[in-house]
Amino acid sequence: xxxxxxxxxxxxxxxxxxxxxxxxxxxxxxxxxxxxxxxxxxxxxxxxxxxxxxxxxxxxxxxxxxxxxxxxxxxxxxxxxxxxxxxxxxxxxxxxxxxxxxxxxxxxxxxxxxxxxxxxxxxxxxxxxxxxxxxxxxxxxxxxxxxxxxxxxxxxxxxxxxxxxxxxxxxxxxxxxxxxxxxxxxxxxxxxxxxxxxxxxxxxxxxxxxxxxxxxxxxxxxxxxxxxxxxxxxxxxxxxxxxxxxxxxxxxxxxxxxxxxxxxxxxxxxxxxxxxxxxxxxxxxxxxxxxxxxxxxxxxxxxxxxxxxxxxxxxxxxxxxxxxxxxxxxxxxxxxxxxxxxxxxxxxxxxxxxxxxxxxxxxxxxxxxxxxxxxxxxxxxxxxxxxxxxxxxxxxxxxxxxxxxxxxxxxxxxxxxxxxxxxxxxxxxxxxxxxx
Amino acid sequence: xxxxxxxxxxxxxxxxxxxxxxxxxxxxxxxxxxxxxxxxxxxxxxxxxxxxxxxxxxxxxxxxxxxxxxxxxxxxxxxxxxxxxxxxxxxxxxxxxxxxxxxxxxxxxxxxxxxxxxxxxxxxxxxxxxxxxxxxxxxxxxxxxxxxxxxxxxxxxxxxxxxxxxxxxxxxxxxxxxxxxxxxxxxxxxxxxxxxxxxxxxxxxxxxxxxxxxxxxxxxxxxxxxxxxxxxxxxxxxxxxxxxxxxxxxxxxxxxxxxxxxxxxxxxxxxxxxxxxxxxxxxxxxxxxxxxxxxxxxxxxxxxxxxxxxxxxxxxxxxxxxxxxxxxxxxxxxxxxxxxxxxxxxxxxxxxxxxxxxxxxxxxxxxxxxxxxxxxxxxxxxxxxxxxxxxxxxxxxxxxxxxxxxxxxxxxxxxxxxxxx
Numbered sequence: 081x082x083x084x085x086x087x088x089x090x091x092x093x094x095x096x097x098x099x100x101x102x103x104x105x106x107x108x109x110x111x112x113x114x115x116x117x118x119x120x121x122x123x124x125x126x127x128x129x130x131x132x133x134x135x136x137x138x139x140x141x142x143x144x145x146x147x148x149x150x151x152x153x154x155x156x157x158x159x160x161x162x163x164x165x166x167x168x169x170x171x172x173x174x175x176x177x178x179x180x181x182x183x184x185x186x187x188x189x190x191x192x193x194x195x196x197x198x199x200x201x202x203x204x205x206x207x208x209x210x211x212x213x214x215x216x217x218x219x220x221x222x223x224x225x226x227x228x229x230x231x232x233x234x235x236x237x238x239x240x241x242x243x244x245x246x247x248x249x250x251x252x253x254x255x256x257x258x259x260x261x262x263x264x265x266x267x268x269x270x271x272x273x274x275x276x277x278x279x280x281x282x283x284x285x286x287x288x289x290x291x292x293x294x295x296x297x298x299x300x301x302x303x304x305x306x307x308x309x310x311x312x313x314x315x316x317x318x319x320x321x322x323x324x325x326x327x328x329x330x331x332x333x334x335x336x337x338x339x340x341x342x343x344x345x346x347x348x349x350x351x352x353x354x355x356x357x358x359x360x361x362x363x364x365x366x367x368x369x370x371x372x373x374x375x376x377x378x379x380x381x382x383x384x385x386x387x388x389x390x391x392x393x394x395x396x397x398x399x400x401x402x403x404x405x406x407x408x409x410x411x412x413x414x415x416x417x418x419x420x421x422x423x424x425x426x427x428x429x430x431x432x433x434x435x436x437x438x439x440x441x442x443x444x445x446x447x448x449x450x451x452x453x454x455x456x457x458x459x460x461x462x463x464x465x466x467x468x469x470x471x472x473x474x475x476x477x478x479x480x481x482x483x484x485x486x487x488x489x490x491x492x493x494x495x496x497x498x499x500x501x502x503x504x505x506x507x508x509x510x511x512x513x514x515x516x
Numbered sequence: 517x518x519x520x521x522x523x524x525x526x527x528x529x530x531x532x533x534x535x536x537x538x539x540x541x542x543x544x545x546x547x548x549x550x551x552x553x554x555x556x557x558x559x560x561x562x563x564x565x566x567x568x569x570x571x572x573x574x575x576x577x578x579x580x581x582x583x584x585x586x587x588x589x590x591x592x593x594x595x596x597x598x599x600x601x602x603x604x605x606x607x608x609x610x611x612x613x614x615x616x617x618x619x620x621x622x623x624x625x626x627x628x629x630x631x632x633x634x635x636x637x638x639x640x641x642x643x644x645x646x647x648x649x650x651x652x653x654x655x656x657x658x659x660x661x662x663x664x665x666x667x668x669x670x671x672x673x674x675x676x677x678x679x680x681x682x683x684x685x686x687x688x689x690x691x692x693x694x695x696x697x698x699x700x701x702x703x704x705x706x707x708x709x710x711x712x713x714x715x716x717x718x719x720x721x722x723x724x725x726x727x728x729x730x731x732x733x734x735x736x737x738x739x740x741x742x743x744x745x746x747x748x749x750x751x752x753x754x755x756x757x758x759x760x761x762x763x764x765x766x767x768x769x770x771x772x773x774x775x776x777x778x779x780x781x782x783x784x785x786x787x788x789x790x791x792x793x794x795x796x797x798x799x800x801x802x803x804x805x806x807x808x809x810x811x812x813x814x815x816x817x818x819x820x821x822x823x824x825x826x827x828x829x830x831x832x833x834x835x836x837x838x839x840x841x842x843x844x845x846x847x848x849x850x851x852x853x854x855x856x857x858x859x860x861x862x863x864x865x866x867x868x869x870x871x872x873x874x875x876x877x878x879x880x881x882x883x884x885x886x887x888x889x890x891x892x893x894x895x896x897x898x899x900x901x902x903x904x905x906x907x908x909x910x911x912x913x914x915x916x917x918x919x920x921x922x923x924x925x926x927x928x929x930x931x932x933x934x935x936x937x
Contacts, residue, residue, distance in 0.1 A: 405540075
């Protein structure tokens with residue numbers, strides 16, 4: 081692989097494009113052609129890039145340009161072309177054709193697609209181009225979320241993959257997760273499975289608090305910085321839809337039915353209520369008459385926003401207390417033994433998360449450490465393997481999964497008792513992801 | 517030194533963590549640090565119980581300011597909350613500002629040398645993100661002469677070490693651009709080293725010399741005279757633990773582990789000196805001296821004398837880079853260069869990770885983080901890792917002897933330990 085000195089970023093005005101360009105210019109000290117639909121948009125991207133990484137020193141290395149005027153020249157002098165244009169074959173394929181014509185042999189071309197087939201996108205290129213074509217799936221915002229899924233396809237050369245992985249990890253400081261060319265790769269497949277199933281359950285229990293209830297159950301003590309439906313609101317319901325629709329169409333695994341987008345999501349999308357970016361979605365912030373901020377949630381049945389109640393769920397309080405005292409096993413024991421609907425839901429989702437994460441080993445990734453790293457650094461969710469340890473080991477985890485009537489992953493069934501199941505302790509302290 | 521004290525190992529917390537954001541307290545930090553540390557060393561609750569019954573074990577806690585940051589004193593007694601095996605074990609808290617960890621280590625080694633105890637568990641801890649940085653800055657001001665140097669001053673310590681930068685520049689008539697460039701290089705090296713350390717606070721942060729040199733403006737604000745944000749260590753939550761033992765126990769322990777006593781490094785030398793507390797008094801006293809911080813230099817010399825070693829014998833240093841100016845001054849205190857020539861060692865790559873005298877392969881306080889009461893213990897742990905070849909990606913090849921310098925206040929309390937096999 082050539083030394084990466086010059087990079088072209090396509091889609092440089094978006095949050096992901098600008099943020100990724102900043103990483104490449106700062107950590108990689110590369111000259112970056114920032115391309116957008118027009119130069120002014122590219123210039124906006126440069127300002128975004130600078131503020132995302134908080135250093136003006138990258139400014140001289142960021143060169144604005146437009147697709148129409150500058151693409152061929154920029155690509156021809158680049159060692160890496162990083163494409164972050166809209167998530168569809170219709171947009172990406174014509175651009176790839178232009179890149180394919182302009183690129184010099186040995187130039188890496190990669191896409192930040194979160195769901196499209198890398199092999200299909202690679203088809204626009206000649207043999208050398210195919211060999212150097214990858215998915216480099218960065219997460220939002222790139223400076224804070226250090227995950228990069230490096231997606232390979234059958235046409236890649238292992239030596240190039242290794243060198244690119246080293247560059248992403250050692251130079252750009254990414255947590256590199258190697259994945260196969262499967263729908264949504266590792267992070268989003270696991271993350272959006274859980275989010276969408278949470279959305280489905282929210283509808284099922286809409287008379288008991290719906291969205292707010294499910295998020296309250298799946299809060300910090302279950303090892304996530306942000307509750308799942310809040311996450312959907314943060315990423316945007318349209319983005320959520322694109323990912324789960326693709327997964328519903330492209331996968332046929334045991335969780336297939338859970339990728340079906342709930343009707344109320346579609347209803348909100350149709351109204352333009354896409355989440356935080358459009359002001360309201362699953363949640364809405366408002367002010368009370370006395371000027372205090374108030375969070376409302378979308379009441380699915382009533383089709384209106386109502387205040388998020390303060391749920392009084394004793395086992396959650398106790399689990400939080402235990403986490404607050406760094407007693408992670410104690411907290412999971414509380415969850416395991418608690419009675420009632422809320423506890424049943426909590427157990428089901430913990431079981432589902434562990435079961436589904438580990439079930440992807442072999443198909444999407446080679447080792448469970450890859451799914452653990454993806455969830456820990458891309459979603460800030462406690463990795464599945466850490467749950468296994470805190471639940472008391474593989475036997476206890478299998479028991480939880482069996483009770484939830486979910487498939488027991490082979491890797492868990494074969495695990496030896498008495499040894500820590502989580503192996504990334506020295507890279508990622510999973511305890512830090514549990515909030516008390 | 518006779519009556520050797522051995523380092524059996526230890527562990528630190530991930531200094532990237534923000535325990536308040538995690539909804540956890542000083543106690544959780546303490547608990548995880550102790551549990552992880554003892555597990556790593558292989559000192560079991562049953563063994564601690566046995567040692568306690570024989571009155572052979574003590575606990576030494578380094579902590580600066582839990583009263584203000586966590587509204588809790590009496591830190592020496594808190595191991596009893598971690599595990600009942602600590603009921604009855606003598607324990608106390610030791611405080612000397614940012615050298616609190618070292619004063620705890622010193623108390624521990626003294627008890628071991630005198631054979632009052634055979635085993636010492638030394639924990640350093642500080643939780644600092646419980647308050648805003650300006651409130652925390654005021655708390656830290658009590659490590660100076662608060663009434664004279666910190667009261668009403670926003671971020672007093674960057675200002676005091678900014679003054680040190682001024683004095684160094686003036687005293688040695690240095691070229692300002694070259695000198696500030698050397699300080700920026702110190703920052704670059706520490707951040708670069710931190711990237712190899714999986715427990716370092718800044719391991720995923722961006723930094724290069726260009727940025728460190730671009731002082732002023734919104735992205736690298738000036739905070740203390742010439743010093744900008746990139747010249748400063750960070751506000752950090754963290755704890756570290758090491759287990760020390762005298763020969764009585766180290767031999768027993770080695771046998772139990774199926775290894776040799778020689779597998780464990782020894783504290784070969786130490787130094788402890790206290791300089792005048794106000795920075796102005798320090799400067800006034802040192803006029804005419806070769807070193808701007810003569811007591812820091814004397815502490816290093818004391819440790820060299822006690823160990824029978826000198827600069828040439830030290831393969832790796834961990835220094836107290838609370839600010840780039842303090843690391844700059846330490847270079848000549850270690851004897852790596854003559855005073856006023858420190859920038860030459862920096863420019864020539866002598867203190868770089870692959871240099872002849874690498875300083876702070878861990879990332880130091882600037883890169884790895886600076887939970888004040890934990891820093892001394894963390895340095896001891898890092899020197900232990902280096903001389904036992906267990907520092908992983910930040911291992912300095914072939915390190916046999918290491919030296920740590922831990923200071924409290926504006927180089928007021930100075931502590932040095934030399935550790936090697």
